[in-house]
Amino acid sequence: MRLIFFLILLIVSCDIQEGNFFPSKSGLKWIYSIMVESSYTGKSFEKRIMILNANEKRKGNVIEVSKLYSDGSYYTYEINREQKKVTRKSVVLTFDEGIVEPVQKVIYPDINFNVKEWIVREQLFLVRGFQPPLLNVKPTSQFDMKYKIKKKHKIFRMSGKVYKNCVEIEGEGKTDFIADTRSGPIDVKIKNNEVICDGIGVIMQERFENTDASAFGNMKLKKELINFN
Numbered sequence: 001m002r003l004i005f006f007l008i009l010l011i012v013s014c015d016i017q018e019g020n021f022f023p024s025k026s027g028l029k030w031i032y033s034i035m036v037e038s039s040y041t042g043k044s045f046e047k048r049i050m051i052l053n054a055n056e057k058r059k060g061n062v063i064e065v066s067k068l069y070s071d072g073s074y075y076t077y078e079i080n081r082e083q084k085k086v087t088r089k090s091v092v093l094t095f096d097e098g099i100v101e102p103v104q105k106v107i108y109p110d111i112n113f114n115v116k117e118w119i120v121r122e123q124l125f126l127v128r129g130f131q132p133p134l135l136n137v138k139p140t141s142q143f144d145m146k147y148k149i150k151k152k153h154k155i156f157r158m159s160g161k162v163y164k165n166c167v168e169i170e171g172e173g174k175t176d177f178i179a180d181t182r183s184g185p186i187d188v189k190i191k192n193n194e195v196i197c198d199g200i201g202v203i204m205q206e207r208f209e210n211t212d213a214s215a216f217g218n219m220k221l222k223k224e225l226i227n228f229n
Helices: 002-015
Strands: 029-038 044-059 062-069 074-080 085-092 105-108 117-123 142-158 161-177 186-197 201-211 218-228
Touching (some): 142 186, 142 201
Antiparallel strands (some): 029 044, 142 161, 186 201, 201 218
């Protein structure tokens, strides 16, 4: 009986364990390596991006944090510790392609990841056309990405580094788009995996946008944290 009570207490303790998975302090900086691969071209390219917490405003249990990207883009998020959710409030982009999905939306409905499943409205951003008449076609289809908690890690190892108290989430979605009116819709299957760690935030992301169309093929993005301070 005592053993059963202890196990129940342990499970509850794990569920209510709190962490700071969304650091908001001004001046914090993340540097990521991003690798994008295309099955159509058989090539990949790598780049690095920096994300800086440029501004933080606090009002009670609500924190508004603005993030400046190295390409000049500017994202603002609201971390509501009372409602326990993270909302994207605004986006200013430095390129022309824009966002067709809702700009204001809940990204994470539970800052402690006690909600096991949730849905986020997203759009395609990897798949592109590579040959006429599809040259420079970029589908903007929206879809519901269904996320779930894949695993909680006390310890997570990546690239020789050890991270503590991490959450691995997995998302799946599907949509289609018309690239050429002479053909039918092209189906796309999307998968997105992320690892988010206490005191740091996202340390790894893998995203796949896969089609059966020869002019688009499959696209993969892999993002890894190089430095955080």
